[in-house]
Amino acid sequence: MSSEPTTTSDHFSQRPSGLLGVMADWSSDQRSFKTASWRKAMMWVFLVSDTFIFSCFLISYMTVRVSTTVEWPHPSEIFALEFDGRKIPLILIAIMTFDLITSSGTMALAVNYAYARKRRAAAILMVATAVIGAAFVGMQAFEWSKLIHEGVRPWGNPFGAAQFGSSFFMITGFHGFHVSMGVIALLIIARNVWRGDYDSGRRTTYSHRAGDYEIVEVVGLYWHFVDLVWVFIFAFFYLW
Amino acid sequence: MTSTTKTDRVDATVVAHAEIARSHHAGAATPKAHAHGRQHPLKLYFTVWILLFVLSAGSYAVDYFNFHGYLRWTLIIAFMLMKAGLIVAVFMHMAWERLALVYAILLPPLAVLVFMGIMAIEGYYTNFSRLVFFASKS
Numbered sequence: 516m517s518s519e520p521t522t523t524s525d526h527f528s529q530r531p532s533g534l535l536g537v538m539a540d541w542s543s544d545q546r547s548f549k550t551a552s553w554r555k556a557m558m559w560v561f562l563v564s565d566t567f568i569f570s571c572f573l574i575s576y577m578t579v580r581v582s583t584t585v586e587w588p589h590p591s592e593i594f595a596l597e598f599d600g601r602k603i604p605l606i607l608i609a610i611m612t613f614d615l616i617t618s619s620g621t622m623a624l625a626v627n628y629a630y631a632r633k634r635r636a637a638a639i640l641m642v643a644t645a646v647i648g649a650a651f652v653g654m655q656a657f658e659w660s661k662l663i664h665e666g667v668r669p670w671g672n673p674f675g676a677a678q679f680g681s682s683f684f685m686i687t688g689f690h691g692f693h694v695s696m697g698v699i700a701l702l703i704i705a706r707n708v709w710r711g712d713y714d715s716g717r718r719t720t721y722s723h724r725a726g727d728y729e730i731v732e733v734v735g736l737y738w739h740f741v742d743l744v745w746v747f748i749f750a751f752f753y754l755w
Numbered sequence: 756m757t758s759t760t761k762t763d764r765v766d767a768t769v770v771a772h773a774e775i776a777r778s779h780h781a782g783a784a785t786p787k788a789h790a791h792g793r794q795h796p797l798k799l800y801f802t803v804w805i806l807l808f809v810l811s812a813g814s815y816a817v818d819y820f821n822f823h824g825y826l827r828w829t830l831i832i833a834f835m836l837m838k839a840g841l842i843v844a845v846f847m848h849m850a851w852e853r854l855a856l857v858y859a860i861l862l863p864p865l866a867v868l869v870f871m872g873i874m875a876i877e878g879y880y881t882n883f884s885r886l887v888f889f890a891s892k893s
Contacts, residue, residue: 519863530853532853532854535852536854537854537855537858540853540854540855541855547855547856547859548855548856549853549855550852550853550856551853551856556856559859559860560860563860563863563864567864567867570867570871574874575874576865577871577874577875577878578875578881581875581878581879582877582878582879582881582882582885583882584882584885584886589816590757605815605818605819609811609815612811612815613811616804616808618805619807619842619846620800620801621802622846623800623803623804623846623892624797627794627795627800630793630794632793655854675811676763697796732848735846739842739843740847742842743839743843743847746835746838746839747839749814750814750831750832750835754814754818754827754831755828
């Protein structure tokens with residue numbers, strides 16, 4: 516039995532795991548992320564920086580909310596919708612939350628099918644994800660127009676503290692922008708997957724060899740992150 | 756002589772691959788260099804998916820049933836962290852990455868907690884000053 520690793524993949528699987536592995540990977544004088552490609556590593560680094568951006572928004576929202584002496588408006592009532600003459604609290608936001616989770620599920624399945632090299636199934640699931648994401652943006656547009664109609668502005672609103680409007684438009688606006696960009700990215704990659712670009716073996720930015728479907732996982736990382744940010748916005752802005 | 760060594764080496768590679776496939780987490784791991792460790796049973800995804808729905812329904816229930824005070828805040832944070840954990844670990848595949856990447860990505864955002872603490876102190880101080888000096892004008 517030869518102890519010499521014969522392929523790079525063997526080499527990685529024989530590296531130490533746990534904390535020892537962390538030290539070995541970081542001190543190897545080589546690339547630190549042994550099993551993650553540069554695409555995946557850079558997407559993660561981007562997501563960390565995006566985490567800081569959204570953290571700053573949520574922290575500034577916290578700061579203005581605790582420092583104001585005026586009562587904070589009740590999101591539960593502001594985002595209620597009326598069905599059959601009965602007001603259901605926060606229902607629009609709940610529907611948006613379930614919508615985004617649904618899209619996260621279809622995205623996870625798309626990644627799985629892409630790695631199984633079932634490109635039609637992967638592309639269909641990605642388009643489904645994009646459609647559900649677009650529906651989210653649509654609901655957000657409805658929410659914005661409803662609030663603007665009711666007189667909510669970045670500098671004031673009829674319900675309470677003026678800072679409510681600026682926090683709301685900035686946080687949900689940036690999140691909606693992220694969702695929109697994700698929809699566009701998903702549609703572009705879905706088109707490539709459907710055409711079989713990643714089966715051709717042509718070396719591009721997105722694919723290095725025939726059957727290299729990692730880009731689907733990378734765009735999926737971005738999409739799950741958008742859902743992740745919504746989890747925090749939902750908790751801190753809408754429920755708190 | 757040479758051919759025997761070659762065959763041995765190929766056998767060793769096959770065995771190594773089979774071991775990778777077996778030792779890797781429960782999944783449809785194939786002994787191919789770039790395919791192993793990327794596919795997981797669909798059941799796992801569906802379980803997480805359903806759990807996310809249940810947890811979201813839970814956080815919505817907090818508002819619907821009008822919980823208040825510490826109970827409300829504790830429940831909101833608990834549901835939020837569980838949802839975030841499931842999304843990052845399973846949907847974003849963090850559970851199957853090497854620890855070097857996991858720590859590089861998940862530890863830096865913890866600095867945000869310090870920032871949050873600083874700004875909370877600042878915010879409460881501003882609130883205090885406003886109440887003391889501008890209470891009449893609010």
